[in-house]
Amino acid sequence: MAEYWRWKEYRWHDENKNWHDATLITAGVDVGSVSSQAVIVTDGELYAFSNQRTGSDSPESARKAMDWALEGTGMRLDNIGFTVGTGYGRVNVPFSDKAITEIACHARGANYMYGPTVRTVLDMGGQDCKVIRCDERGKVTAFAMNDKCAAGTGRGMEVFADLLAIPIEEVGELSFQVEEEPPPVSSTCVVFAKSEATGLLREGWPKSKVIAAYCSAMAHRVVTLLEQVGIEEKFAITGGIGKNIGVVRRLEGEIGIKALPAKFDTQIAGALGGALFAQNLLKKKLAVT
Amino acid sequence: MLDQFRDWERNRHEYAKAWKERTGGKVMGYFCTYAPEEILYAAGVLPVRILGSHEPQDVTEPHIFGMFCPFCRDCLAQGLKGRYDYLDGIMISQSCLHIRQAFTSWQKHVPVDFDYYLCMPNRVQSPRALPYLAGELAEFKTAVEKWTGKTISDTDLDRAIEIYNENRRLMRAVYELRKDDHPHLTGEETMEMVIASQMTDKAEHSQQIKKILGQLASRDGRDPGTRLMILGSEDDDIEFMKMVESCGATFVVDDHCTGSRYFWNEVEPRDNRLEAIAARYVHRVPCPSKDWEDRTRIDHILGLARDWNVAGAIVIQQKFCDPHELDIPAIRKALDQNGIKTLFLEFDVTVPIGQFKVRVEAFLEMIGDDDLFD
Amino acid sequence: MATKQKYETQPLKCWGKAKEIRETFYRDYARAHERGGLRWAGGAWTFGAIPCGLGDDVWSITSEPYAASIAANKEFSMRCLEATERAGYARDLCSYMRNYWGSVILNEYLWGGPFPRPDFIWQDHICCSHAKWYQVVCDLEPGIPQFCIDVAVGPYNEITENRVDYIVGQMHDGIAWLEGVTGRTYDDEKLIQAVYNECRSTALWAEVCTLNKAIPAPLEEKTMYSLYVLGTLMKHSKVVADFYKELRDEVRERVANQIAAIPNEQCRLMSDTQPPWGFLSLFRYLQEFGAVSIGSLYTFGLIGMWEVKPDGTWGPRTTPQEQGVDIKNRDQALRILADWNLSKPEWQHFYSPHLKTDMMVRIAKEWSLDGVMLHYNRGCEGLTVGIAENRLGLIEAGFPVMTFEGNMGDEREFDLHKTMTRVDAFMETLGVKK
């Protein structure tokens, strides 16, 4: 069975940069519940990254992500001075020197990706949804995560993509192909929303309309969490859902604030933050020795 | 050194059974820490607090609707599973509706030869509460005398009061050792000590504290990492304490009914002993279900945070615990205004260590040093 | 099961009047200041007769019925609930409270205009939330003086002098407090009249419910909700007492002439706890099966005051005036008021679900029921406490029970379709066909 809910896997590295010139080479590896990313930073600048699915064996996923990021760069693992592991599998990154939570890493990563003016970061990941407030250095000042109910997490959108057999990348666009905005589905609970959606489709709703209804339900649900922590501009969205304009636009509409445009893939924010922390930690390490 | 407390806490049922064997006395299970244990103790009864076991269970569904707190359901499950089959009596001192259900279902489905519902006032801030409770305690005393066939004299009460007060003083002395820059014991160890005191003979428990207090004071404390306070509803989740204290933090003080709230206040002597006991329960650090119209608990919590030099607070609450849910926003605000960041977590019978670890570590990174930054 | 028979049905003549009393109540509260009067807020269970001693220009808003009205307005209710969640309050708290807070936070009155801030709060503490409800209101609207009486003194069958003294003592303190915060002198005569009114109206309501023992039932619960609510607004007022007399007379007529609530009654049920207010259509769905809900301990016993009659059956409690009691002073009035309210059937379950089960079984027998429909109400901890034990007790007594989860004031927690499927299955087990 095709896995529509999976994000495409891919890698990138800066062709015009020669990493041999760099004095500080560090990495961050984010082993998430659904996908894993590895990011390599040279002298505080993004150099390479990879983004692929997480297997049920996290050390393996971490290694694969790292190898793929290194691929074609000529760089080897031992050229990397310091590696930070983050995400669900942060403690199972075999080659990491320190584990830091995805919350701290996302704030730091967003600070680099969107600039130091970012004060509120929304990370909608696979299985949890975080709202993070941070200062000009990207240090967390407050955060909140979804409670024991997983409604409003990326997972729901994945279930939908699967249910409707639509690649997750296309879900957002499709949600706008409706004459008028339908009322949001009443339940953001993944399991119940699924049967609700099936019901709507049985009533003859077009897929686009069902998705629209779900996107606005999700956006709405997340706004409640956002407002509990309080939204201070500038505002940025990281994680997989950050790529889903169906949710992002509706969310922006509700809070009346535009999210900053992403310079890179929003899914790498965590690993990037980890790699940047690694820079500081490496400096301190070298200073000591 | 503190193994004895852990042993009592883990083998609570064995302890109570052995006590019965040894003394031939009656054991009374009580729900909620507003039970006037002094009166029971004076009658030679061993009061043991009924707590849960943190195992998922499927026996309470027919008795308690799922929107009531996991703690009251876990407690009832212990009764339905026959784990407290040695109890001669059960009692509740009126507090929240949740735990009341564990009591009333127990009354019917796990009958014992003596059960008592004590009408503890909720409006402890009213001057009418003290005379009222004194009256209720008189009735309770008579009922206990009838049940045990033993008249409770003022001397019996004085003895019980003194034994309980001493235990309270000793536990506070232990808490003092946590003020040290290098706390002499962890939150986990402390929790085991306090919970043990809720299910053992206070005299014996005090003996044990006296035995170790000296060694405790002289042993090297640990580098606390981040000094944390934990507060909120009933909490005997030792696994959680262990997890947090393995992340570079130490709980240095708490406000729980399974912690400081249980023993903080002493009985102050009065000619009318029942009035003296009543005063203790009316004026003790309140459970939120009784902390109205004013919220007196907030100042107490801020005081603890200041005196124990707390850097952050983890605010926990049994899922669905309305009384705490109704105070927590105000408490978090107050702590925040005093520069103490809070992390809020909702507890169930078992806590998902995975998801909670992320939150706790992120919280510690947030309030911790700036090592990660230039 | 009774074979299908057609009964005559008629709309209630006094219906319009009930509506009018309700509308006036909310209007009077909002306009109190324009008329130089005072307004206070408190629960529907509070000792509302006491503030009557402050004068005739004192109007109140009772928080539960107000919140229930909000709940019936899905759009506004959702805004209220979300405003409360945004303010950081837990989603599983009492949904009346959350609707009420939302209305305060949004500063919108359901009947238009800003939320009319009360001059003082006069509450009683029946469940864990009642006093703290207004504690939070005072966080949201700082500076409102609050007085809350603790009534948790145990079940009526175990009442003692000491327990009554505790409540009456607080009432005396409360009157002194009222004089302090309003600067008015208290008029005991008005208090005494209010106590008479309250005893009269609550006994009359019980009598109306008693008439529903008749087959066919003259009233069904959906209608009763709109009538009993008047008691939750001002049970101590002459208006309500007089209205309940008028209602009692009309319902007597209906019984005499076999006027039914539904034309095809063939199955008699009772419910329990507040219904999901946004979904009363559920009761209409029952009628498709010829099933009539004749009420519940909730509709009978929250406002109705009862006693066991010489023949052993349940009927309206005899009022002090009927007993020829002549209330002479404040203390006597307060003692009667306390005793009267402590006998409230809907209070007993706070101490033991088994007491409630006994009353429910009594209703099931005396009102000739075929089954019971229990609303496991996620919105109200106070009235659902012990409900699972009530279910067991009713089954033990031989009455089939259906349960359904929902929420009286938060539509997100109720699923009408699933519930109707449940009703289908329940009707099947009762052998009732459409």
Add this chain to the structure above:
Amino acid sequence: MITVGIDMGSKTIKVVVLRDGEIIGRGIELAGFESRAAAEKAFDTALQSAGISKADIDGIVATGAGRKNAPHTDRDITEVGGDAKGVVNLYPNARTVIDVGAEEGRAIRCNEEGKVLDFALNEKCAAGAGAFTEAMSRALEVSVEELGQMSLRSENPTPMNAQCAVFAESEVVSLLHNKTPKEDISRAVHDAIASRIVSLARKVGFEPDVVFIGGVAHNAGFVDSLERALECKVTIPENPEYIGAYGAALAAAES
């Protein structure tokens, strides 16, 4: 007499054809988004396998969540009624029926005539075991069948709280990252759902014999967890997912 029962489940649609109480035909289809069309297909398959035409049918009764839009039917009965009737007909000693499907879980207590005495259905946030196990098997990257088998091999199960299927899924992921063996995790998953279902069974006061029906009855691991939690053996019919339809067909024979 030939009768047909159609079970319009939320995930699959089952059709059973009876001749004088004997099952002579069967059909099953994924409900998909066109449940009525799917039902038609299952209906035709069943008639073919029975070798009969629609004209031969004396009565058709529908059951299941979507019973209101089943084709060809004379009337419908609820899942609860259908289950009880079907089970008691197969097993006269059955007093309790446990039916676990994709999204629904239910427990039914009935008498020797198959009359329902009491029933309990799962509420919100207690999603049926079907959807739940699927989510878990995905997280563990094994098929539902393997998931069941693995859980039988578990040595030290870890307790898990199964409030929300998706949240439990992330609990599973953390367990994986903490190197908990998949065997123990799948055992935890099955125990968790079993305990929810057993809660329902206890609510109706289950008595033996207990018959377990519905698609999930194929999952050996779940059955094991269920029996441990019930502290008694359960009987599982040959085609557990067809019992609802079978009950409906029996009902058709009565009217």
